[in-house]
Amino acid sequence: MITPKFYLRMRKGDAGTIYVNFYINREKVHFSTRVNCLIKNWDERRACVKNSDVDAKDKNIVLESIRARVTNVFVKFRLKDRKLTRDLFLKHYNRPSDYDTFFDFCRAFQKSGKEKLELNTIRMHNSVLKKLEAYNPKLHFDDIDSLFLKSYKHHLIHVLNNNLNTTTKNLAVIRKYVRIACRGGYMELNPFDEVSLSKEKSDIVFLDDDELMKLCNFYYSGNYKPKHKSTLQLFLFMCFGSQHVGDAKKMRIEQFGENSFVYFRIKNRNSRPIKVEVPISKPLRRLVDEVSAGREKGLLFRQLPADQTMNRYLKDIATEVGIEKEIKNKSGRHTFATIYLENNPNIRTLQDILGHSEMKTTMVYVHAMEKYKNEGIKCFDKFL
Numbered sequence: 001m002i003t004p005k006f007y008l009r010m011r012k013g014d015a016g017t018i019y020v021n022f023y024i025n026r027e028k029v030h031f032s033t034r035v036n037c038l039i040k041n042w043d044e045r046r047a048c049v050k051n052s053d054v055d056a057k058d059k060n061i062v063l064e065s066i067r068a069r070v071t072n073v074f075v076k077f078r079l080k081d082r083k084l085t086r087d088l089f090l091k092h093y094n095r096p097s098d099y100d101t102f103f104d105f106c107r108a109f110q111k112s113g114k115e116k117l118e119l120n121t122i123r124m125h126n127s128v129l130k131k132l133e134a135y136n137p138k139l140h141f142d143d144i145d146s147l148f149l150k151s152y153k154h155h156l157i158h159v160l161n162n163n164l165n166t167t168t169k170n171l172a173v174i175r176k177y178v179r180i181a182c183r184g185g186y187m188e189l190n191p192f193d194e195v196s197l198s199k200e201k202s203d204i205v206f207l208d209d210d211e212l213m214k215l216c217n218f219y220y221s222g223n224y225k226p227k228h229k230s231t232l233q234l235f236l237f238m239c240f241g242s243q244h245v246g247d248a249k250k251m252r253i254e255q256f257g258e259n260s261f262v263y264f265r266i267k268n269r270n271s272r273p274i275k276v277e278v279p280i281s282k283p284l285r286r287l288v289d290e291v292s293a294g295r296e297k298g299l300l301f302r303q304l305p306a307d308q309t310m311n312r313y314l315k316d317i318a319t320e321v322g323i324e325k326e327i328k329n330k331s332g333r334h335t336f337a338t339i340y341l342e343n344n345p346n347i348r349t350l351q352d353i354l355g356h357s358e359m360k361t362t363m364v365y366v367h368a369m370e371k372y373k374n375e376g377i378k379c380f381d382k383f384l
Contacts (some may be wrong), residue, residue: 002011002022002023002024002065002074003022003072004020004021004066004070004071005020005021005022005047006018006019006020006033006045006047006048006063006067007019007021007044007047008037008039008042009032010039014038014039014040015036015037015038015039016036016037016039016042017032017033017034017035017036017037018033018035018036018037018042018049018059018063019031019032019033020033020066020067020070022070024084024085024086024089025084025085027085027086028086029086029089029090031320032107033062033063034063035049035059035063036081036086037049037053037059040045040052041053041056041108041305047063048060049063050363052379060235070093070095073089073092073093076092076142077079088188091188092183092188092299094185094233095185095186095188096184096185096186096322099186099232100140101137101138101139101140102139102140102141102143102144102177103129103132103133103139103145104170105141105177105181105186105199106125106129106177109180110122110125118266120246120266124173125173125176128169128170128173129162129174129177131156131170132152132170132174133157135152139286141181141186141187144178144187144191145192146191146195148191149174149191149192149195150195152171153167153171153195156170156171157182164198168197168198171192171195171197172197175192175197178190178191178192179192204334204338204365205325205326205328205331205334206329206331206334206335206337206338206339206366207239207279207323207325207327207331207335207339208338208339209339210238211323212335212339213320214322214323215232215235215236215239215317215321215323216236216283218232218317218320218321219232219236220232224317224320227305227313228231228313228316229302229307229315230303230304230310231303231305231309231310231313231314231317232313232317233287233291233302234248234249234304234310234329234332235310235314235327235329235331235332236283236287237284237287237288237291237300237331237332238329238332238333238335238336239332239335239336239339240277240281240283240284240287240335240336241284241336242336242337242340242354243260243263243266243277243333243354244266244330244333244334245307245310245329245330245332246265246266247265248265248301248332249301249304250263250266250299251263251299251300251301252297252298252299252300253292253295253296253297253298253299253300254296254297256280256300257280258290259279259280260277260278260279260280261277261278261280262275262277262278263276263278264276265355272354274355274357276352276353276355277352277353278353279353288300307329310329311328311329314327314329314331315327319341333354334365337350337354337362337365338365340353341365341366347359347362347366350365358378
């Protein structure tokens with residue numbers, strides 16, 4: 001182990017500044033401790049400040065602290081079996097040390113307001129960090145390497161029984177804060193460069209024309225259970241109005257005009273506030289008028305069940321009307337997108353209506369419809 005050497009570097013007169021130096025692979029490391037001392041108060045043999053200096057105790061504490069920090073860098077590299085160079089030493093030695101754990105850093109970043117995050121996003125991030133903190137309460141920046149990430153991924157899947165998509169989402173949140181830590185100088189390398197994040201391809205479940213008609217007829221027949229009414233109304237609203245369930249639940253009557261309604265997506269209202277305007281079809285107008293029931297302002301949907309409860313109700317409703325697909329709240333938006341695309345193959349217009357900032361997000365609906373092209377080709381069979 002290299003032992004740093006402290007010495008007094010004289011200035012004019014009888015005082016000087018204490019410096020430290022040592023060598024790494026024959027490269028000299030030399031920097032000031034910023035501790036000043038009179039020549040008569042410097043013990044060269046013991047490399048410390050004599051007690052004749054009134055501040056000797058504090059100055060020697062500073063020197064020991066520097067000695068410990070230097071040693072700590074060498075120990076970390078030796079434990080990781082990494083080669084230490086002069087440049088790497090200086091980078092690690094001068095790294096900010098104002099956070100005891102990785103979690104302290106993440107929470108401080110959230111409070112700093114440097115990046116505007118939606119409340120739901122912050123809640124999701126905190127849930128991910130809480131899970132990580134339970135796994136390693138004292139996690140430090142230096143602990144996060146590729147081996148740690150692979151071990152934590154195994155823990156998520158095999159101990160917590162998270163599926164691959166949930167596991168990937170957890171790791172993606174951690175990756176976000178690791179990148180911020182790298183930019184801030186708290187981490188030298190990004191371990192995610194060696195860890196790939198993969199997702200399972202999830203099927204986009206949507207209703208076709210006949211299935212949506214079945215659901216509409218069921219709703220207008222009034223033969224549903226009273227507890228299913230609001231769930232059915234919200235789902236049909238998403239089928240004709242294109243929204244995510246979170247956006248649909250927040251809609252107010254005042255947002256509806258004669259021919260269209262306007263809203264800002266909750267997901268990116270602060271980060272990328274883009275106004276989304278959606279034309280109002282005749283079925284949507286009829287549904288909105290029935291749900292608002294003569295009211296001129298306020299939330300369109302009131303006293304809705306929890307999302308999980310609504311998904312359970314949708315499963316019951318689908319069974320009752322003879323729809324074999326496992327539909328959930330998000331199937332409403334998927335249904336709008338696919339039916340719109342089938343009848344109006346203008347992907348750019350659909351992108352605007354859905355409020356997607358990138359075309360690749362909208363393109364998933366094109367890919368979702370490809371598996372039905374063999375069925376669609378059957379329309380030519382009648383000419384045989």
